[in-house]
Amino acid sequence: MGNSREAVLVDAGISCRETEKRMKRLGLSMTKVKALFISHEHSDHIRGVAVLAKKYQLPVYITPDTLRHGQLDILPSQVHTFTAAEAVQIGDIRVTAFPKLHDAADPYSFVVACGGVNIGVFTDIGAPCNGLTHHFTQCHAAFLEANYDEEMLDKGRYPYFLKNRIRGGKGHLSNRQALEVFLAHRPAFMTHLFLSHLSKDNNNPELVQSLFDQHAGNTRIVVASRYEETAVYHIQLPSAAPVARPTVTVLELFN
Template structure:
């Protein structure tokens, strides 16, 4: 009774996150080509045949590049808001379009997918939490600010993909034009390392086992530094950098009750 998660890619060059149980799965965003998505899943021992739906966070190209081809090839329903679909200019068959609004939940096989609005410079941006058998996995990227929606969902997670996009000092000293720096850090762009770390320190669940730091900037962040920053506060949480070049390993996320049962069994054996 577990969930399996992997980041197939995370960054401004493409975003795609896999969450599934033993029978079915969903993708959140599909910013890689259809072929590249298939290739990375195959390398991880995952199959597109288990994917039952794609949930779209917003219309930026690094989140939707592969959606039309994946939907057509596998006849996958695409969960997307009406304005996001309009602004994305995606060509998706009508019968595959599943429109949603914020705070809706959907059942995909035995998976429950919850949606909530977020701050980002897109027309109707949303984040998601995928739940199964008392296990919650959050997909929290492309967020300009830490809002109550984010806090409330993050508190419930056993695992999360959490944006840690930029280091304040690296962004300030970097070569980006002033308007772009302000777009990134202005409350409708991305979360900084400091913002993400504060969310992690203050609001994480005692049951959080995996944190996949996501959407790191190529120019305004440093993966080694960021992982060390979080690892110092991690205690029993496994901290992983979601790469912008390759897929992460597939991680098995279990419910707290299963962890307790395993620990009790080990004690009895001793």
Template sequence: MSLFITSLNSGSNGNCYYVGNEQDAVLIDAGISCRQAETRLRRLGLSMQTVRAIFISHEHSDHISGLSKLAGKYQIPVFITAQTLKNSRLPLHTFPIRSFRSHEPIGIGDLRIMAFPKHHDAADPHSFTVSYHDTRVGVFTDIGIACDQLIHHFSQCHAAFLETNYDEDLLENGRYPYFLKQRIRGGKGHLSNQQALALFRTHKPPFMSHVLLSHLSKDNNSPFLVRDLFLPHLNSTQLIVTSRNEETPVFRVSARLEAQLEPVADLQA
């Protein structure tokens, strides 16, 4: 009972994550253009025809900028809270809108999506887990702190998209103005490399096969820096650093299979 996952893009220029089984899939956020989403899925051997729903974590533009065209073109239901919708300024009546509540699972085919609140400077921000039978994947980005709820859900995941937004020294000594530095590291902004590593080392379950480090800052982080930070602590977990410019390979995640490290190319609908 496998889930197939990929980051189509991850960063302040746009976020979009794909999680699905062989029949059904969901997108978490749609912060890249419809054309880019289609192109990147096609390169991976995936199709928009299997995407049954889009779940929106919060209203910031890097998470919704491509939503209207993408959901409108394919008439994909968009799951979004009332407060996020109110603050998003999305055009209404162009695609199906559905609501969700914290801690109430939603069934999309055989997938089960669970939302829970997170600390971020948005109207009603949420993180998500996607489950298929015993296999669970978490999407944990735009997080100010590793709260108890995040720890609980992270410790149950076979794979996780985990925010590593900034290196603390690079942010402190970088060119950002003081108010922006405080916004990023102030508890409702983003998770640092060091904070994410502490969560990973302390609460990673022994069965976690993949961790995808996500939402890296262009100015205050480096893929090589965060990779080197995590490498000594992985044990059997496969490390992937997502890109702000391209998709990752597709990874197979299963509660019953060893990690599949190669791209999966046989899922075209």
């Protein structure tokens, strides 16, 4: 997410090489990225962090508990912490974190703001908490987890303990839960919703697209692929000049 001059990456779940390839295909460059923000220590969110940080000399914003449990090989000089509700300024970009419900050491969601536009990154969420619903109402665009279809999970091949972990309140949001968040808390000015972190085994992109399209209204629904980058989207206020438009895309691969 960024503007015409700078950008930030939230999590890095694929390798440095794959990140570079996907950005190049989009006409983007890693040299524009000024910081990494890490939500939690699960491998599908940190796999590329150490190499990206080293190669591009990037500051990594991460909590001490996440750093310790993730066992990331990052130079101490590149490690920066953040605190809930306290914005971090990266050029004209402002990133604010808030706690989320997930089975990780110290998990956070983020809101990225630039030019008056707020973009939420809400994935790996076990249940919709007050923080999620509060920040969702302020977003012009958002990445929202729609991890699993409840019937597919229930009838699928996962062992019982894993099914319970996923749906147990600190795992992931189902399609139904995500839709409930969207319907109850979508602001009138939300232009884009990026449905993210779909399970390979327990969900279907066409199913999710169809479910949300029925209720989309003026919001464009984009289902993010786990296999390739999404297009670049420009998010702006109705009165914003084109040069000020924040851009968003999805590069990461999530499990």
